[in-house]
Amino acid sequence: MITADFRAKAEKEWQKITNPSIPQIFIGMATCGEAAGALSIYKSIESTLMKNHIEARIHKTGCLGMCYCEPMVDIIKPGQPRITYRNLEPETAAELITDYLVNNNYRTDLALGAWGEAIDGIPNLFEIDFLKYQERTALKNIGVINPEDISQYIARGGYKGFEKALCTQQDEIIDEVEKSGLRGLGGAGFPTGFKWKECRKTESYPKYLICNADEGDPGAYMDRSLLESDPHSVLEGMLIAAYAIGCSRGFIYIRDEYPLAIKRVRTAIEQMGQYELLGENILDSGFNFDIEIREGAGAFVCGEESALLASIEGNRGMPRHRPPYPAESGLWGKPTDINNVKTLANIPAIITNGAEWFADRGTGSSKGTAIFALTGKVANRGLIEVPMGITLRKIIFDIGGGIPNGKEFKAVQTGGPSGGCLPAELLELPIAFDSLAVAGSIMGSGGMVVLDEDTCMVDVARFFLDFAKQESCGQCIPCRLGTKQMFDILDDITKGKGRQTDIDMLLELSESVAHTSLCGLGRTAPNPVLTTLRYFQNEYEAHINHKRCHANVCRLLVEEGNIDE
Numbered sequence: 376m377i378t379a380d381f382r383a384k385a386e387k388e389w390q391k392i393t394n395p396s397i398p399q400i401f402i403g404m405a406t407c408g409e410a411a412g413a414l415s416i417y418k419s420i421e422s423t424l425m426k427n428h429i430e431a432r433i434h435k436t437g438c439l440g441m442c443y444c445e446p447m448v449d450i451i452k453p454g455q456p457r458i459t460y461r462n463l464e465p466e467t468a469a470e471l472i473t474d475y476l477v478n479n480n481y482r483t484d485l486a487l488g489a490w491g492e493a494i495d496g497i498p499n500l501f502e503i504d505f506l507k508y509q510e511r512t513a514l515k516n517i518g519v520i521n522p523e524d525i526s527q528y529i530a531r532g533g534y535k536g537f538e539k540a541l542c543t544q545q546d547e548i549i550d551e552v553e554k555s556g557l558r559g560l561g562g563a564g565f566p567t568g569f570k571w572k573e574c575r576k577t578e579s580y581p582k583y584l585i586c587n588a589d590e591g592d593p594g595a596y597m598d599r600s601l602l603e604s605d606p607h608s609v610l611e612g613m614l615i616a617a618y619a620i621g622c623s624r625g626f627i628y629i630r631d632e633y634p635l636a637i638k639r640v641r642t643a644i645e646q647m648g649q650y651e652l653l654g655e656n657i658l659d660s661g662f663n664f665d666i667e668i669r670e671g672a673g674a675f676v677c678g679e680e681s682a683l684l685a686s687i688e689g690n691r692g693m694p695r696h697r698p699p700y701p702a703e704s705g706l707w708g709k710p711t712d713i714n715n716v717k718t719l720a721n722i723p724a725i726i727t728n729g730a731e732w733f734a735d736r737g738t739g740s741s742k743g744t745a746i747f748a749l750t751g752k753v754a755n756r757g758l759i760e761v762p763m764g765i766t767l768r769k770i771i772f773d774i775g776g777g778i779p780n781g782k783e784f785k786a787v788q789t790g791g792p793s794g795g796c797l798p799a800e801l802l803e804l805p806i807a808f809d810s811l812a813v814a815g816s817i818m819g820s821g822g823m824v825v826l827d828e829d830t831c832m833v834d835v836a837r838f839f840l841d842f843a844k845q846e847s848c849g850q851c852i853p854c855r856l857g858t859k860q861m862f863d864i865l866d867d868i869t870k871g872k873g874r875q876t877d878i879d880m881l882l883e884l885s886e887s888v889a890h891t892s893l894c895g896l897g898r899t900a901p902n903p904v905l906t907t908l909r910y911f912q913n914e915y916e917a918h919i920n921h922k923r924c925h926a927n928v929c930r931l932l933v934e935e936g937n938i939d940e
Contacts, residue, residue, distance in 0.1 A: 377534055377650065377658065389530035393451065398431040398476055401449035401457075403518060405438035405603040406635050407596075411445035412464070419465035420448070423472040431476065437604020439518025440758035441505060444487055447518075450475060457490035459500055505755050508774050510736060512744050513720035514760045517604035522639050525646040528607040534652065536723030540615045541660045543726075548619040549575060552722070554730035556742030561587055561678070561715025562790075562819050562895065564741075564808040570712055573702035575620045577710040582622035585706065585713045586613055587683060588629040588636070591675040592791030593842060594750040595822040598716040600758050601746075602629070602636035605720070606643040612719030613666060614652065615726055620712055623663045628683055630671045640668060675792075675846035678820075679894045680713045682848065693848045694894035717746050717821070737763030741807035745821065751787075752827035754779045761806070768802040771825055782827040786910070790819025792839045792846075793899030795906030796832060815906040817899060831928035832911040833918055836903045837865035843900035854897030857888035861904060869929040873919035881908065 392399050400420060404413045417433070424431050439447060444461035448468060451457045452475065460471060460482070467485060474480040481495050488500025501507060520527040528534075540548050553568025574582060586609060590598040601609060613625050629637050644666055647653045655663045669687050676682045677692040684706050686692035705711025721743060725733045734742045741763040747770070750756050754776030761770060767787055771777065778784050786796045789806075795816030797804065804810055808818050826835065840862040849855045861884050864877050885901035892898045908915060917923045924932045 377529065377538065377652075381650070382529055385526040385530040388526055392432075392434070392527075393457070395432075395451055395453055397453065398429070399434065399451040400431055400472075401434045401436045401451075403438055403445060403447040404435045405600060406633075407438050407442045407600075408445045408447065409635070413446045415465045416446045416448060416463055416468045419468045420472055423469040427473060427477060429472070429476055434521050435523070436520065437517045437522045438600045438758065440514065440600070440760075441487075441755070442757040443755050444757075447487070449490075452476065456492070456494060458494075458497060459487045459490070460485045461487040504773055504776065505757065505759075508765070508769060509760050510744055510762050511760045512724050512733075513601065513608065513717055513746060514605075514758070515724075516608060517600060517758070520605070522604050522606055523642050525607060525643065525650065528605070532727065533607055533723075534611055536726040537611050537614045537618075537652075538658070540618055540726050541658065541662065545575065545619050545621065548615065548726065551730045552619075552725060555725045555733040556730075556737070556740075557718065557721055557725060557733065558741065558808065559715055560717035560721075560746065560818075560821070562793075562817070564818055567714065567718055570702060570714070571616065571620050573700070574622075574710050574712040577703055579710055581624060581709055582620060583706040583709060583711040584613060584617045584620065584622050584625040585683065585687070585711060586625070586627040586716060586719055587678065587680065587713055588627055588633075588716050589671050589678045589683060590633075590716075590820060591630065591673065591678055591846075592820055592822045594824050595748050595791055595820055597746045597748050597758060597821045599633050599636050601716050601720055602633070602640055606636075606640045607647075608720045608723060609716055610640075610643055610647060610666065612714075612722035614657075614664060615722050616712060616714060616719065617664045618662055620710075622710075622712070623665070625664065625666045626669050626687055626706075627666060628669050628671055628677070628687060630673050630677075632673055637668060637670065644668070674848070675842075676848045676894070676896050679896060682894070683713065684711065691848075693850050694896075696893065715820070738805065738807045738810075740809050745806055745818065747821045747823040749775050749823050749825070751823075751825035752778055752782065752830070753825040763807050764805045766803050766805055767797065770806070770823070771802070775825065778825070778827050782829065784825070785828050785830050786826045786832065786835075788816075788824040788826065788835070788839075788903070789822070790817035790899075790902070791822040792842045793817065793896070793902055794819050794822065795902045796826070796835060796910065797906065798910040815909055816902065829926055829928070831869070831924050831926040832907045832914050833865060833924075834869055834926075834928050836907045837862065837869055839903040840865055840900070843896065847896060847900075851891075851893040851897060853888045853891040854893065854900065857884055857892075858897070858900050860884055861888070861901070865904070868915065868918045869924070870931045871918070871922045871929075873915075875919065877919060878908065878912070878915055
């Protein structure tokens with residue numbers, strides 16, 4: 376076990392941070408924060424502290440999820456709650472330090488919220504609409520702790536789930552995960568416990584565990600944010616999974632475009648080794664396990680598990696026929712369990728709190744919470760974790776703050792490039808695996824792109840088919856040629872070259888590609904076309920019959936003078 380002395384020391388140090396004797400300053404420095412200028416904020420604050428001879432401690436944190444508020448800074452002044460400040464510039468950050476830390480001016484004009492009760496006109500941060508409807512399990516530490524400090528993770532209960540697992544029979548751990556109802560949160564929604572059980576009962580050795588962090592959906596950054604902001608939650612989930620299925624070697628497959636995530640995962644793995652959480656005889660339990668990082672080249676198809684296996688083996692990432700499934704014959708022909716980042720991040724909480732605690736949230740077939748990257752034409756863009764069963768309306772208009780600039784909501788695309796576009800009449804649709812499937816979309820990896828009245832749905836379908844066409848590995852004819860044919864038809868329609876037969880042809884091609892493609896990329900690629908035809912066929916007909924784009928997006932139709940006033 377992690378020694379009681381070390382855990383007590385970590386908790387005591389965390390108390391010094393959260394109830395300090397000197398000011399504590401937290402700067403959000405995940406990729407979104409850095410892109411918004413967090414590094415300049417850091418330098419400005421550091422310089423201001425030195426100039427004014429202020430003794431304070433600066434912490435780097437991950438992303439709180441409120442990307443629309445970046446750059447963000449939190450300050451805990453002795454005797455005061457933690458206060459979050461938003462959209463800072465280097466100059467305003469410097470002013471904040473002197474005004475608050477020297478002159479006791481809270482700067483309510485810059486404040487977003489206080490962690491706890493409202494104070495002097497600053498609202499409770501967790502009563503803000505963006506946060507108050509969320510239920511954070513996997514995201515509980517993001518933006519709260521320093522992701523590069525294992526002691527802060529441990530102080531907030533980290534690795535207690537793993538310690539509990541070590542005192543539990545492996546079959547009992549798998550049963551607990553099964554009873555929780557946790558399903559894979561990377562796209563397919565396959566029951567996690569069943570995957571583990573199949574891999575455990577296979578008697579061939581060695582066995583392998585893979586964390587699939589190959590996140591390639593346009594507008595999606597859930598896995599990246601988790602790995603940048605709280606890597607230990609994912610790594611602890613891997614430890615529990617490996618112990619349960621009886622494997623001694625694991626891999627995290629991360630795309631090379633995520634350098635900060637790779638850096639922080641590598642740091643976390645090194646720290647685990649220092650505290651005997653990796654290697655041989657972990658915590659004197661007799662359990663051996665090591666984790667390696669494998670960097671992917673960015674091919675979208677490598678998110679498909681058999682293509683991912685080929686890539687780790689050093690081959691071109693191309694899907695293969697199944698069965699056999701990875702649990703029977705996976706990496707190098709050995710039993711392999713593959714789980715997504717978000718799935719693994721939920722495991723420690725399930726083992727710590729129990730299956731019933733997790734299953735109490737959600738719907739009959741979709742338990743727990745779902746994580747989404749809320750992007751597009753919505754006021755409050757960011758990363759959210761909500762209970763399964765919440766409606767699209769609640770997410771877009773309550774959490775997301777609605778459509779900016781007085782525009783009308785038109786559609787939301789869920790599930791990444793393979794998802795469907797759902798119209799306004801489905802805003803009361805509950806978010807769950809089955810309900811989304813009935814509507815023609817998917818949960819996918821968690822992308823959620825909001826579209827307003829200025830969006831041409833034919834152009835949207837064209838955009839996503841272009842992505843699918845380019846990302847196809849080319850191995851099977853339906854995907855390689857079918858997606859190209861569908862794209863060419865959509866491209867012609869947006870250029871005013873559409874024909875009366877195009878809609879029927881798109882439907883026929885969609886059915887063929889969906890039912891005969893080798894892997895999930897091809898099988899789900901037609902979803903944007905099918906749903907835009909199902910819910911917005913009038914726009915296709917306007918493009919084809921009247922050479923008119925109602926949203927004034929399709930350039931060639933607009934240039935010909937067919938502009939709607």
